Amino acid sequence: MGFWSNLFGGSKNDQPAYLDQLAWVGWDIHNHILPGIDDGSPSVEDSITLINGLKALGIHNCVSTPHVMAGVHNNTPETIKGAHGKLTEHLKANAVDFKLNFSAEYMIDDQIDQWIQADRLCLIADKYMLIEMSYLSESKALFNVIRDIQDRGYQPILAHPERYNYYHNNFRIFEEIKQAGCYLQLNLLSISKYYGENVKTCALTLIRAGMYDFVGTDMHHTRHLEALKTVVTKYDTQELLKGNPIKNPKLFESEREKRIA
Structure with missing residues (x-):
């Protein structure tokens, strides 16, 4: 049946190849699906x-x-909570079975120190703070921000390190970021050429070194969605990342254990 299906295009009941290919992820911790924000x-x-x-x-x-x-x-926490509430209400009203939490992706800029010191943060699982830098130039405050987040008792996660072009010829910097206690999050599209050949090369190098702690879709729009379908059809992402300590599936286990205790 497989031979003839391939030869003649398969039956109408054939499932698309991308179906459930990211089920192993559990929680997508990086995306931009809240409306109008x-x-x-x-x-x-x-x-x-x-x-x-x-x-x-x-x-x-x-x-x-x-x-x-x-x-x-x-x-702000208020604007984010408002957008989350609006979308959550729509999900409930239309009986869409989907668990939606909210956090934020914080740019390392002149304002981030105020958010950290005031402890007015939208965290992932009440613990993790997702941070990013400009794609144009390195932030000299990165290690200070990592320390400040840790001093608050939280765990920093650097979003898509493979996309910072100024680090592509300096693998040592990724080791230093990890040694400072910061986790790294891979954009799943980075394993393709979606962001360019250099980003793909960097991502695969970090994967081979077992450097990633989380993955995310970083989905903004349907172009990202369609690209993800292509990527997961072409690559076995779970197998590719098996040497990395990916924490997505167990993201909320510690919180659940606390409630049980």
């Missing part, structure tokens, strides 16, 4: 499209992480 989903309707796409890929739980970026995306 940053450069991600512009509306509830678009958010639902992206959520249905995640579900098709096998992801039924996510932490949405809108940008907090001074002068560009001036989000």
